[in-house]
Amino acid sequence: MFVGYVLKKTASGTTSYIVESPSGGISKTTDKSQATIFSSKTKIKKIKSHAPKKTSGFIAEELAKPESKSEVISDPIPIPSQQTKEIQSEDMSKRIVFPQETRMSVYNQSEGRCVYCGRFIPFDEMTIDHIVPLSKGGTNYEKNLQCCCKECNLMKQDLLERDFYRKMKEILRHQVKQKIRKIKRSVIKHRP
Known part of the structure; x- marks a missing residue:
């Protein structure tokens, strides 16, 4: 994997x-x-x-x-288990609530901006995104975490970054084509 x-x-x-x-x-x-x-x-x-x-x-x-x-490939920045609170859900058994220090470190690394859209995010609204999703073999180590706004994190879901960007390009390309068609129809319709 x-x-x-x-x-x-x-x-x-x-x-x-x-x-x-x-x-x-x-x-x-x-x-x-x-x-x-x-x-x-x-x-x-x-x-x-x-x-x-x-x-x-x-x-x-x-x-x-x-x-x-x-x-298993080790990561140099493990998050001690005594500082984490496990979420009791079978499908989310790997997900944890990150300690305040970890959240602050991830937030400061991106200077409080979403890594995808670049928007400034207040600290209390930040979500933590796994660069390599847990479902794809990623870890909860700090090295695999990044600051993300809720909207971008919901869109990315469990995609790898390259797949997420590919999907965003497809969406953008489709939307641009739709706008161009609409403009062409409007121009044809209003020709003298």
């Missing part, structure tokens, strides 16, 4: 990975568990064009959710 991508480079027997800081800075690590997991190749292209020298020679490696628990 698809989890995401990491940027990887092997040189002189050493494997390095790209780490993106919350402020957008780029660094390298040899610890795969600290590597940034990108949800789409579009994000990787953006990072590589933003920092071409630092990312030179790095290639995208697809991560898959392993079958056995012992091989």
